[in-house]
């Protein structure tokens with residue numbers, strides 16, 4: 001890296017999200033910040049890519065007047081297109097968030113926020129995702145401070161290839177926070193309910209509702225860290241191989257019929 005780092009900021013909540021602006025403002029002291037985000041809310045789209053229709057990119061301005069781009073695709077489309085040359089020049093770090101709502105434990109398998117960081121890692125670029133444990137946050141002071149610390153640490157130390165950091169910030173004032181905890185992924189229990197209704201023509205449709213997911217506060221996990229007023233930082237790897245199962249699976253001695 002020569003000169004000021006170039007940091008790409010994105011999210012899954014969309015270009016108009018307050019959390020996106022907060023993340024951009026958090027990282028501005030660290031380098032040149034470029035912003036590209038989905039035009040609309042893409043929460044829980046996971047690592048989807050748009051393949052069967054064209055993508056439109058529009059020049060926008062954020063609420064502070066700074067330039068940005070929106071894309072009518074997913075968070076991974078946004079990041080992927082940048083690394084395919086949409087924007088000129090190298091990117092030293094990708095930051096995704098600040099998501100409205102935590103991405104703890106099993107959530108990361110759904111998360112567009114985390115998937116945007118995964119897309120960066122697939123392109124060989126260090127990345128982190130950051131989420132606020134509040135679906136309608138109005139206080140970003142703690143999340144901004146945490147984002148700046150994590151970004152500076154990654155820029156200074158680098159990350160291993162194939163790895164990213166997932167950061168979750170409790171919904172408390174900065175003064176009440178007890179610092180960072182390096183934590184592993186925890187467990188979620190989802191409380192989804194299938195809502196069946198009828199449209200004006202009497203045809204049934206379905207919508208998943210229900211209460212927000214519960215988390216299991218097992219010590220050492222991200223769920224527990226956030227529940228105890230700490231900022232959870234979790235290293236994530238894209239290699240999903242279940243190492244502990246690998247040897248036992250070899251013992252199955254799977255063979256094709258002859």
Ligand SMILES: [Mn+2]
Pocket residue numbers: 012013042043044099100113
């Ligand atoms: Mn979201």
